[in-house]
Amino acid sequence: MSIERLERRQGAALVAPALIWTIAFFVLPFAAMIWMSLTHMEGRQVVNEPGFGNYLRIFTDPSLFRGIVVSLEITSIVTVLSVILAWPLAWIIATRVPERWRRLALLLAVLPFWTSYVVRSYSWALVLGENGIVMQSLIQIGLLDTPIQIMATRAATIIGFVHFFVMLLTLTIYSNLVQLSPNYARAAEDLGASRWQVIRLVILPLTLPGVVTGAFLTFVLCMGDYITPQILGGNSELTLPQLIMLQLGRRGDYPMASALAVVLMVLVTLAYAGCARWLKMERV
Amino acid sequence: MISRPTCTALALCAAALPISAHAATELNALIWCDHADPALLEPFEQAHDVRINVKEYQGTAEALTILEQSRPGDWDLLVIDAVDVGRAVERDVLAPLPAEALPTTDFFPELVMASHNTKDGVTYAVTDKFGYNTLAYDKTKVDPADMTSLKSLWSGKYAGRIGIYDYYLPSLGLVGIAEGIPTAELGGDNIEKLREPLMALKKDTKLVADVVGSQTALATGEVDILLGGGEYLTATLHAENPNLEWIIPEEGAALWAESIAVLKDAGNPELALEFVKYVTSPEGQARLATSSCYWGMPANAKAGEHLTDEQKAVLRWDEQAEFLKRAQLYPIPSAEDDAAMQDLWTDMLQN
Numbered sequence: 001m002s003i004e005r006l007e008r009r010q011g012a013a014l015v016a017p018a019l020i021w022t023i024a025f026f027v028l029p030f031a032a033m034i035w036m037s038l039t040h041m042e043g044r045q046v047v048n049e050p051g052f053g054n055y056l057r058i059f060t061d062p063s064l065f066r067g068i069v070v071s072l073e074i075t076s077i078v079t080v081l082s083v084i085l086a087w088p089l090a091w092i093i094a095t096r097v098p099e100r101w102r103r104l105a106l107l108l109a110v111l112p113f114w115t116s117y118v119v120r121s122y123s124w125a126l127v128l129g130e131n132g133i134v135m136q137s138l139i140q141i142g143l144l145d146t147p148i149q150i151m152a153t154r155a156a157t158i159i160g161f162v163h164f165f166v167m168l169l170t171l172t173i174y175s176n177l178v179q180l181s182p183n184y185a186r187a188a189e190d191l192g193a194s195r196w197q198v199i200r201l202v203i204l205p206l207t208l209p210g211v212v213t214g215a216f217l218t219f220v221l222c223m224g225d226y227i228t229p230q231i232l233g234g235n236s237e238l239t240l241p242q243l244i245m246l247q248l249g250r251r252g253d254y255p256m257a258s259a260l261a262v263v264l265m266v267l268v269t270l271a272y273a274g275c276a277r278w279l280k281m282e283r284v
Numbered sequence: 285m286i287s288r289p290t291c292t293a294l295a296l297c298a299a300a301l302p303i304s305a306h307a308a309t310e311l312n313a314l315i316w317c318d319h320a321d322p323a324l325l326e327p328f329e330q331a332h333d334v335r336i337n338v339k340e341y342q343g344t345a346e347a348l349t350i351l352e353q354s355r356p357g358d359w360d361l362l363v364i365d366a367v368d369v370g371r372a373v374e375r376d377v378l379a380p381l382p383a384e385a386l387p388t389t390d391f392f393p394e395l396v397m398a399s400h401n402t403k404d405g406v407t408y409a410v411t412d413k414f415g416y417n418t419l420a421y422d423k424t425k426v427d428p429a430d431m432t433s434l435k436s437l438w439s440g441k442y443a444g445r446i447g448i449y450d451y452y453l454p455s456l457g458l459v460g461i462a463e464g465i466p467t468a469e470l471g472g473d474n475i476e477k478l479r480e481p482l483m484a485l486k487k488d489t490k491l492v493a494d495v496v497g498s499q500t501a502l503a504t505g506e507v508d509i510l511l512g513g514g515e516y517l518t519a520t521l522h523a524e525n526p527n528l529e530w531i532i533p534e535e536g537a538a539l540w541a542e543s544i545a546v547l548k549d550a551g552n553p554e555l556a557l558e559f560v561k562y563v564t565s566p567e568g569q570a571r572l573a574t575s576s577c578y579w580g581m582p583a584n585a586k587a588g589e590h591l592t593d594e595q596k597a598v599l600r601w602d603e604q605a606e607f608l609k610r611a612q613l614y615p616i617p618s619a620e621d622d623a624a625m626q627d628l629w630t631d632m633l634q635n
Contacts, residue, residue: 043619051474063634083556127467129504151490151506234491235450235633243630250452251626252345283289 003117054259086169094177152234169214177211212278315359317577356549360556366541409543414578417454418537420513434462443488449512452629519579539611
């Protein structure tokens with residue numbers, strides 16, 4: 001046997017476990033989901049006659065289509081707000097916090113990850129409620145006469161999400177910032193750049209891979225999340241995951257749930273395609 | 285001296301022993317959360333040297349899907365909405381029960397529900413708990429006189445202070461009752477008649493939430509009135525907030541009822557039947573009625589002997605005869621009507 005053929009076989013043997021894993025746990029279930037999305041319900045039975053009826057309905061039924069719009073709106077707002085809040089936080093931790101305190105600062109940043117997601121959402125429900133600490137404090141200091149409704153609105157969902165994802169983005173941006181050589185900033189300053197120009201024109205662009213990686217993770221996790229909008233949104237509007245759960249838990253309509261899940265997957269893939277330039281490993 | 289590996293092996297054996305000692309057999313039950321209360325399960329587990337594994341589910345469709353995707357013998361017991369027993373019988377997942385072994389002669393007559401729990405003379409399930417989807421409210425923030433009519437919810441007086449229990453069947457049933465449509469007639473063209481009042485109600489509604497969310501909203505004062513709420517929401521909060529109240533308005537309310545059944549492919553059908561007998565016995569019924577997840581009326585009237593006066597007062601035991609006269613069973617829609625009702629509910633949530 002030639003060395004080339006031997007190497008090919010060895011390569012195939014090394015790749016095989018990962019390939020089998022991917023086929024078994026991603027390709028096959030995804031193919032099954034696509035197939036299921038092409039079937040439809042008649043009464044309470046699934047009819048295995050392939051067609052695009054479910055997809056047609058998703059884009060023509062205002063209630064279902066609105067789920068896509070609501071999800072995209074919430075996810076976009078959360079991603080933008082999280083980036084705006086996380087970048088300065090990461091920058092402060094990486095450059096302004098003395099090294100001996102940096103670990104503590106990072107620990108505080110990741111602390112929200114230590115509590116259960118459900119408990120955290122319910123905690124926000126109590127905080128944002130009419131009798132919660134936010135409204136009562138605003139009334140006490142005279143900024144409000146009567147409480148305004150935040151709980152059970154889109155704002156509550158966004159606050160809950162941003163709280164979680166700012167921490168995630170802070171970590172990805174921080175890891176990017178600490179890898180940057182201080183020589184870039186020094187060189188820019190030597191050439192006459194102000195501190196703000198250094199941040200805007202040198203550091204910020206160099207941290208884009210970290211920002212985009214975090215933003216993409218935020219987009220994926222936020223887009224697919226069911227718990228936060230369910231608890232904090234008060235069912236005032238439904239996101240895609242809520243619509244999927246409605247099809248599964250209430251209706252037993254697996255074909256429609258699968259079609260909605262495929263749409264969700266396509267949206268995430270499009271987001272990946274949009275971010276792909278910055279998500280390349282060598283740039284992170 | 286005992287070597288370290290031996291010690292480790294002994295420790296592992298010792299750790300495993302209590303499990304095997306306690307769990308001679310196991311029962312697996314698909315349930316609603318009230319059946320997970322240790323105060324209900326432990327007496328049976330100790331008496332029969334059995335471990336009961338429970339899995340909670342949200343809706344009948346979910347339960348039936350779990351059963352379809354399980355192997356025969358995986359599940360022994362099913363707790364199901366009484367109006368959905370027929371759906372489970374259609375799917376051929378329930379085992380016949382020996383009617384003579386069940387204490388239904390002690391039940392409140394309305395709760396025997398033979399038309400739902402039996403088919404062709406064969407009993408497939410037995411009712412074990414009931415209550416009302418009605419109006420729950422905080423009597424210090426709402427005029428209790430207003431709560432005697434469902435129409436008050438549409439008056440605008442309580443705009444922004446109303447919550448809706450997120451279960452389409454009873455809540456649509458209540459909107460229908462308010463519109464003068466009995467739940468038994470809620471189907472076909474009548475469903476669309478609910479759209480306008482439902483959307484009008486949504487405008488004045490603060491949130492639509494599940495049991496826990498509804499309970500939290502009432503407890504924290506987020507909402508003052510809950511459509512679809514009843515004793516199951518207020519009873520567990522009664523000790524902390526006695527101002528929470530529920531009422532059956534003059535137009536009526538929707539009766540909810542749970543049934544318990546043994547599954548056709550149960551791994552341990554004899555013991556599963558024993559559990560059904562236990563849950564429907566007066567003692568079991570009293571424990572189930574006051575379950576920590578939510579309270580509800582026991583179907584067995586003899587359970588009253590095992591409830592304290594205070595518990596009976598919270599359950600409003602003495603008023604049941606009058607309540608039952610005014611309550612209507614959930615709508616039981618055909619598959620087509622069910623889809624139409626769910627579409628209407630989704631529209632309401634999304635708009």
